[in-house]
Amino acid sequence: xxxxxxxxxxxxxxxxxxxxxxxxxxxxxxxxxxxxxxxxxxxxxxxxxxxxxxxxxxxxxxxxxxxxxxxxxxxxxxxxxxxxxxxxxxxxxxxxxxxxxxxxxxxxxxxxxxxxxxxxxxxxxxxxxxxxxxxxxxxxxxxxxxxxxxxxxxxxxxxxxx
Amino acid sequence: xxxxxxxxxxxxxxxxxxxxxxxxxxxxxxxxxxxxxxxxxxxxxxxxxxxxxxxxxxxxxxxxxxxxxxxxxxxxxxxxxxxxxxxxxxxxxxxxxxxxxxxxxxxxxxxxxxxxxxxxxxxxxxxxxxxxxxxxxxxxxxxxxxxxxxxxxxxxxxxxxx
DNA sequence: TATTGTTATACTCTATAACTATA
DNA sequence: TATAGTTATAGAGTATAACAATA
Numbered sequence: 001x002x003x004x005x006x007x008x009x010x011x012x013x014x015x016x017x018x019x020x021x022x023x024x025x026x027x028x029x030x031x032x033x034x035x036x037x038x039x040x041x042x043x044x045x046x047x048x049x050x051x052x053x054x055x056x057x058x059x060x061x062x063x064x065x066x067x068x069x070x071x072x073x074x075x076x077x078x079x080x081x082x083x084x085x086x087x088x089x090x091x092x093x094x095x096x097x098x099x100x101x102x103x104x105x106x107x108x109x110x111x112x113x114x115x116x117x118x119x120x121x122x123x124x125x126x127x128x129x130x131x132x133x134x135x136x137x138x139x140x141x142x143x144x145x146x147x148x149x150x151x152x153x154x155x156x157x158x159x160x161x162x
Numbered sequence: 163x164x165x166x167x168x169x170x171x172x173x174x175x176x177x178x179x180x181x182x183x184x185x186x187x188x189x190x191x192x193x194x195x196x197x198x199x200x201x202x203x204x205x206x207x208x209x210x211x212x213x214x215x216x217x218x219x220x221x222x223x224x225x226x227x228x229x230x231x232x233x234x235x236x237x238x239x240x241x242x243x244x245x246x247x248x249x250x251x252x253x254x255x256x257x258x259x260x261x262x263x264x265x266x267x268x269x270x271x272x273x274x275x276x277x278x279x280x281x282x283x284x285x286x287x288x289x290x291x292x293x294x295x296x297x298x299x300x301x302x303x304x305x306x307x308x309x310x311x312x313x314x315x316x317x318x319x320x321x322x323x324x
Numbered sequence: 325t326a327t328t329g330t331t332a333t334a335c336t337c338t339a340t341a342a343c344t345a346t347a
Numbered sequence: 348t349a350t351a352g353t354t355a356t357a358g359a360g361t362a363t364a365a366c367a368a369t370a
Binding site: 231255 | 359361362369370
């Protein structure tokens with residue numbers, strides 16, 4: 001590559017490094033999970049349902065920040081694979097409770113093992129202290145809501161939502 | 163929110179925190195940039211072209227990890243907005259050199275200011291040392307290529323590319 | 325043959341509006 | 348009226364294959 005190309009500004013951007021890190025994680029996931037894999041979101045769903053049997057679809061979606069409308073197909077695929085059952089709540093018939101089938105219990109356990117290996121691979125360059133630092137820093141970054149806080153800033157061009 | 167919901171496993175995943183952090187960055191960008199905004203990738207392109215006048219489209223795409231095919235529309239929109247000019251290389255007529263117009267020079271400067279404010283907002287919860295740590299950790303995570311290294315691991319289910 | 329740009333296409337992810345059935 | 352789930356749809360982002368022009 002021609003090394004007279006100036007990437008100093010680009011490389012100094014947090015957003016760009018975040019994007020690169022996410023891509024590296026996605027590449028590792030896709031490669032080691034193989035072609036007929038569950039999506040990341042679905043593996044997370046299985047794990048959550050395993051820890052919270054009968055969890056409401058709306059609750060799972062809220063935790064994973066997946067819109068209700070988009071939950072339908074994702075859960076539907078898990079049902080089609082025979083991993084998850086939808087059961088109507090006896091007390092509130094609007095609500096769908098999610099349960100794992102026997103195959104789903106196995107898949108959830110395998111998914112957790114896979115994700116643990118996946119993260120161990122990615123984090124193998126770090127020591128324990130650095131892993132904790134990275135986790136803590138990302139958590140604080142994610143929890144920092146600059147939009148709802150809405151300090152009535154003066155944006156460079158337009159302002160407001162959507 | 164019902165607090166008898168177990169999210170300990172989910173919250174401990176690096177990938178989930180990375181996803182949450184990326185979402186927080188995207189929300190801030192979208193809110194403060196407004197509706198008719200340039201996309202993040204396009205703002206990065208303007209900055210790169212500003213630092214490297216006449217940069218080849220293929221080089222820009224490689225730096226930002228955007229496929230050639232997808233560069234066409236992104237650059238085309240910048241051309242349509244009157245910010246960028248495509249010029250054929252005199253020495254290799256296959257190559258398109260990207261240049262900023264006068265309006266593009268202004269837009270690139272405004273974009274850099276906007277991104278600086280954007281990152282400053284997101285990073286305002288951190289001290290200088292923590293910002294450097296986060297940046298360094300993300301960079302190392304992104305540079306850790308577990309796929310090309312391909313240690314011939316034993317994936318949990320399938321293996322192979324795509 | 326290989327590379328750059330281009331076109332066409334498709335798949336994923338995300339977001340919104342509108343509908344239903346329940347409450 | 349408000350909520351959970353659903354349907355349909357649209358917009359981004361990303362990926363591949365095939366082609367023309369050029370090297």
